[in-house]
Amino acid sequence: MSVPLSILDLAPIPSGGTARDALRNTLDLARNAEAFGYRRYWLAEHHLAPGVASSAPQVLIGAVAAATRRIRVGSGAVQVGHWTSLAVAEQFGTLDALYPDRIDLGIGRSGQRRAEIAAQRAAPPPPRPEPRTVDGLLIPRPFDFSVLAGSDLLKLHALLQQPGAQTPDFSDTLDEITSYFAGTHRTPDGIRARSFPGEGADPELWILGSSGGESARVAGERGLPFAANYHVAPSHVLEAVEAYRAAFKPSDVLAEPHVMVSADVVVAEDDDAARRLAAPYALWVRSIRRDGAAIPFPTEAEAAAHRWSDADRELVADRTETQFVGAPETVVERLRTLQRVTDADELLVTTIVHDHAARVSSFELLARAWHGTGENR
Numbered sequence: 019m020s021v022p023l024s025i026l027d028l029a030p031i032p033s034g035g036t037a038r039d040a041l042r043n044t045l046d047l048a049r050n051a052e053a054f055g056y057r058r059y060w061l062a063e064h065h066l067a068p069g070v071a072s073s074a075p076q077v078l079i080g081a082v083a084a085a086t087r088r089i090r091v092g093s094g095a096v097q098v099g100h101w102t103s104l105a106v107a108e109q110f111g112t113l114d115a116l117y118p119d120r121i122d123l124g125i126g127r128s129g130q131r132r133a134e135i136a137a138q139r140a141a142p143p144p145p146r147p148e149p150r151t152v153d154g155l156l157i158p159r160p161f162d163f164s165v166l167a168g169s170d171l172l173k174l175h176a177l178l179q180q181p182g183a184q185t186p187d188f189s190d191t192l193d194e195i196t197s198y199f200a201g202t203h204r205t206p207d208g209i210r211a212r213s214f215p216g217e218g219a220d221p222e223l224w225i226l227g228s229s230g231g232e233s234a235r236v237a238g239e240r241g242l243p244f245a246a247n248y249h250v251a252p253s254h255v256l257e258a259v260e261a262y263r264a265a266f267k268p269s270d271v272l273a274e275p276h277v278m279v280s281a282d283v284v285v286a287e288d289d290d291a292a293r294r295l296a297a298p299y300a301l302w303v304r305s306i307r308r309d310g311a312a313i314p315f316p317t318e319a320e321a322a323a324h325r326w327s328d329a330d331r332e333l334v335a336d337r338t339e340t341q342f343v344g345a346p347e348t349v350v351e352r353l354r355t356l357q358r359v360t361d362a363d364e365l366l367v368t369t370i371v372h373d374h375a376a377r378v379s380s381f382e383l384l385a386r387a388w389h390g391t392g393e394n395r
Contacts, residue, residue: 020389021357024058025051025381026094026249026280026368029071029078033314033372040071041078043374048082050378052089054385058122059086060094060366066174069302069312076109083117092122094245094366095226098195099128099185100178104213107198111216123221124245125195127188127233128175152256155359158336160253161307171310189236196223223271224278229254230261238262241269243276248356249368252340255279259360278364281356282341284371285380285387289344295371295380296343297321302370303334317372346387353388 027047031040048059059082061075072078075093083091096106106123113121149158166172179185186194197203198213199220205211224243227233228251237244238261246258259277266275284299286292298321305313308330316324342352357365369380 021362022057022364023385023388024060024090024278024364024366025056026060026062026366027072028062028064028312028368028370030312030370031069031071031314032374033316033320035314037071041081043377044071044078045081045085046374047378047381048086048089048091051381052086054382055389056089056381056385057364058090058092058366060092060122060124062094063097063100063126064312065100065178066171067311069305069314076113079113079121080116083113083120088120090120090122090222091117092222092224093124095124095126095224097126097128098188098191103191103194104198104211104216106195107213107216107219110221111199111213111219114219114221115215118220121221122224123195124224124226125192126226128185147253153359154355156252156340157256158253158339161251161333161336165307166310169310188232192225192236192240227258227262230257234258234261235265238265238275239267241267241272243272243278245278245280245366246360246362247280248340248360249280249282249337252336255360259362276363277360278366279356279360279362280366280368281353282337283349283353283367283369283380283384284341284343285346285349285369285383286376287345287383289348292343292345292348292380294318295373295376296341298372299341299370300326300331300334300338303337304330307333315370315372346383349384350387 027044029040029044031037051059061078061082062072063075064070065073075096079091079093098106110121110123146159149156194203198216201212201217203211224245225233225237226245226247228247234244244262246255248255262277263275284292284296286295297318298316301316301321301324302312305311342349353365367384369377371377371380
């Protein structure tokens with residue numbers, strides 16, 4: 019039996035479009051995703067990017083949950099370096115109260131990751147492993163994220179915190195959030211702090227990670243489900259899932275590890291049509307890698323007009339080479355390889371193309387091919 023498919027949405031703003039267009043498209047896609055049988059609909063958290071409208075996933079989750087009836091809706095992921103633990107507990111306590119048994123709280127690191135990138139820039143660059151193929155799955159050369167350390171945008175992310183605020187340890191933050199839900203939180207001087215809404219809430223808690231580092235370890239040690247990002251950091255996906263499983267301890271939530279793995283996909287009626295739809299993706303990734311912020315997603319004509327340097331092609335190679343593009347059977351075969359090699363229990367797919375109707379069609383074609391009937395089972 020096929021593992022479930024879910025959707026990650028960034029609410030992409032198309033070239034020539036607006037944030038209003040993007041958010042209306044998100045609601046339309048969510049309704050369709052439910053009809054197509056996807057299990058979850060997750061909203062990402064991105065800031066200061068002219069091509070992405072999902073800067074407030076908590077707000078979007080409420081809108082998507084209101085526009086649908088059954089599909090689980092959640093964050094992929096709330097970046098806890100931008101929020102206090104109490105704020106996260108109140109936000110998701112509210113969502114859980116409004117839409118019980120439907121809300122997922124996916125958590126990711128942010129402030130800690132920015133500090134690590136800055137430290138990487140100061141250190142000598144480590145050797146970059148050569149690309150390899152593991153049982154049919156491409157593991158590309160890793161991208162050196164330290165090139166982003168000096169970007170103005172990374173510095174502007176300090177605006178997401180109060181002046182002088184320090185990002186706490188990720189593990190401590192997770193403990194605080196869960197203690198608010200449990201009604202057991204106390205401050206360091208022993209004062210009980212209670213979250214309303216929040217206390218007694220039971221969103222499904224996930225940890226998202228792009229490496230075999232702290233996120234994978236914390237998820238494993240606490241017996242929580244873990245989502246590994248093949249679409250963001252494909253070179254590290256195997257070490258991420260291996261680190262999670264190595265650290266796993268049974269909990270009240272899970273008796274054994276549970277892994278979801280993400281992938282970028284574009285599906286059309288045939289391989290050539292899919293490649294045309296996916297052509298602007300490289301230019302979009304280039305904007306993220308060069309400037310730290312996604313541009314509005316280009317048209318095919320805008321992408322074709324761009325003149326590429328060898329350095330720019332290398333900048334985006336790991337992402338473009340691991341995007342699954344083609345007819346339904348082509349993409350299904352590659353997704354099954356990803357699932358087999360990572361032993362994933364679920365898959366999370368994200369699709370960004372310029373035309374909204376083509377994006378909806380991509381998800382519909384994939385769902386039908388994945389399960390035969392277009393419904394998750």
